[in-house]
Amino acid sequence: MSEPRLNRRRFLKVAGAAALSAAVYAPLSALAKPRDPDEEPRRPVLIDYKPARVLAASVAVYDSLDPNRRRVVRTVRRDKTIDVAGEFVGPGPERNQIWYGTRDGYVYSAWLQVMEPYRTPKILTDLGEWGVWIETLVAQAPAYAEPDERSPFRYWYNYGTVYHATEAFVDGRGRVWYNTVDEYSSKEDNIAPTNHWVPAVFFRPMEHSE
Incomplete structure (x- = not known):
């Protein structure tokens, strides 16, 4: 039995099905929009925030880790607290290039003391003879x-x-x-x-x- 001729209508039908199959099963990376090499990587969602006490006279919170484009979002004075979570590599001396994520940007870790979240402690009314x-x-x-x-x-x-x-x-x-x-x-x-x-x-x- 002879095979059916591949006429123009049949060719377009077969080619269309193949193209649709390739689009469905193509890797997501192939379909994604190419990333601008100058674009800062998207920060993961941070949820495990802890308070951190400021040790310096003041610290700046930046909107970016890129020293060429970052802007100061706010400053926080000594002994005040900032909610921080996560660790990121950013500008700084080789001995410490760790930055913490904040709710509105990034802050350099060297000037902070991370604290455990406050929980109401056991309160004593009798401290004994020595205390x-x-x-x-x-x-x-x-x-x-x-x-x-x-x-x-x-x-x-x-x-x-x-x-x-x-x-x-x-x-x-x-x-x-x-x-x-x-x-x-x-x-x-x-x-x-x-x-x-x-x-x-x-x-x-x-x-x-x-």
Whole structure:
């Protein structure tokens, strides 16, 4: 039996089907629009944000990692916090070229202290005979002369610093305060041991095993 002749109508039908099949099964990369080599790679979606405390006088948040096109989105002052997530390689000295993603751009990692998200700590009203060690959970916790925010302000306790708390006090509004002791003294520098009262809600009592 002789094969049917490949006339013009049949040729166009076969060629059209082949072209459609090639388009359907072609790799996505072949169909994608070529990327401009000067275009900055699209940043992945970031969700696991953590607060980071600013250690320098101020830091700049940029809209790009490209030093030739980036613009400052905002600046953040010392001891304020920025939400950061992810790590990216950007401009900087060889020892540290890591940048963090922010909700509106990028910030250089060297000037930041990443913090664990704040969670309300266990609050103690009885510290025992010796007391306990407590760790600061927020970027800055205020310390006062007395267990009352209307008393003279004495000092800022920074995130991660540890202090010896010797007693607890519950004020008239039900808030717990810790009395912290700094035993350091120096006659040459005219520094005497000090006591500062701090709101317990900003501190984590440390376990004996730590």
